[in-house]
Amino acid sequence: DADVTQTPRNRITKTGKRIMLECSQTKGHDRMYWYRQDPGLGLRLIYYSFDVKDINKGEISDGYSVSRQAQAKFSLSLESAIPNQTALYFCATSDFQQGGRGEQFFGPGTRLTVL
Amino acid sequence: QKEVEQNSGPLSVPEGAIASLNCTYSDRVSQSFFWYRQYSGKSPELIMSIYSNGDKEDGRFTAQLNKASQYVSLLIRDSQPSDSATYLCAVKTPGTYKYIFGTGTRLKVLA
Numbered sequence: 277d278a279d280v281t282q283t284p285r286n287r288i289t290k291t292g293k294r295i296m297l298e299c300s301q302t303k304g305h306d307r308m309y310w311y312r313q314d315p316g317l318g319l320r321l322i323y324y325s326f327d328v329k330d331i332n333k334g335e336i337s338d339g340y341s342v343s344r345q346a347q348a349k350f351s352l353s354l355e356s357a358i359p360n361q362t363a364l365y366f367c368a369t370s371d372f373q374q375g376g377r378g379e380q381f382f383g384p385g386t387r388l389t390v391l
Numbered sequence: 392q393k394e395v396e397q398n399s400g401p402l403s404v405p406e407g408a409i410a411s412l413n414c415t416y417s418d419r420v421s422q423s424f425f426w427y428r429q430y431s432g433k434s435p436e437l438i439m440s441i442y443s444n445g446d447k448e449d450g451r452f453t454a455q456l457n458k459a460s461q462y463v464s465l466l467i468r469d470s471q472p473s474d475s476a477t478y479l480c481a482v483k484t485p486g487t488y489k490y491i492f493g494t495g496t497r498l499k500v501l502a
Contacts, residue, residue: 307488318494319435319479332488366434370490379425380481380490382434 279303280383282367288389295354297386299367307370307378308350310334310342312363313385319366325350326372357390364388394418395482397493405501410467412496414480417461423483424456424463428476429495435479439465470500 280301289295299308310322321334323342331344339361343351354361365386370378396415404410412426423442427435441447441454441463453466463482467474477495 309490316494319492321489324488326488364432378423379437379440381437382427385432385434387432 280367280369280381282365282383282386284386285384286387288391289357290391291358293357293390295357295388297352297365297367297388299350299352299383301348301367301369301383303369303371303381304347305369305371305378305381306347307372308344309368309370309380310340310350310352311366311368312336312361313366314363322352322365354388357388359390362388362390394491395480395493397478397480397496399494400497401499402496403499403501404470406470406472408470408500410470410474410498410500412465412467412478412480412498414463414465414493415461416463416480416482416491418482418484418491419458419461421458421461421482421484423485424454425481425483425490426452426454426463426465427479427481428474429479430476467498470498472500472502474498475500 283298309324311319325331325344328344341353367383370380426439429435439454441456447454451468455464477497479495480493482491
């Protein structure tokens with residue numbers, strides 16, 4: 277079984293629609309992250325959460341919101357999708373370790389297309 | 392200057408050769424370094440992590456870290472066509488939340 281799962285895996289939607297991407301993990305990690313990946317721009321951090329009560333903006337949070345429903349679940353919402361939010365979205369987890377060395381693990385990704 | 396720099400490639404090597412992938416970083420206090428493999432349209436897969444100067448070997452993969460030169464590399468021995476992918480370098484500074492990723496080097500192993 278996959279340690280980090282994302283649903284849906286693919287989604288096509290229209291401008292202005294609300295979209296929710298979901299992430300679940302069975303790794304028992306406390307830290308969860310949402311990234312988007314665009315060709316030539318690499319991975320960019322949208323939001324991150326260190327625990328259920330600790331949610332923080334990343335470098336490109338405008339137009340997105342998140343919810344950490346439980347230690348194992350972290351959802352990303354696009355309240356009103358726009359075409360430039362078309363991208364590959366990844367959820368990731370990491371385990372906090374002494375000195376912050378924790379390895380980060382990625383879910384399979386969601387390919388989102390906004391028409 | 393980008394925080395983590397990688398040559399975008401493509402780096403082409405013949406099957407069976409050693410592929411050498413390089414990464415430089417700008418933050419001198421960085422302590423954790425990671426290499427990910429990403430196939431087209433798929434998610435990054437962690438293949439190596441390294442924290443101390445020197446070499447770390449895992450199967451056909453060797454990560455090399457030189458903190459004085461702010462340089463980390465990945466060697467892939469006996470390269471196989473299945474190694475053809477984009478390799479991402481990531482760097483983490485202690486006490487921060489951020490993993491800084493390079494934009495990746497595309498490797499092509501020619502059969």
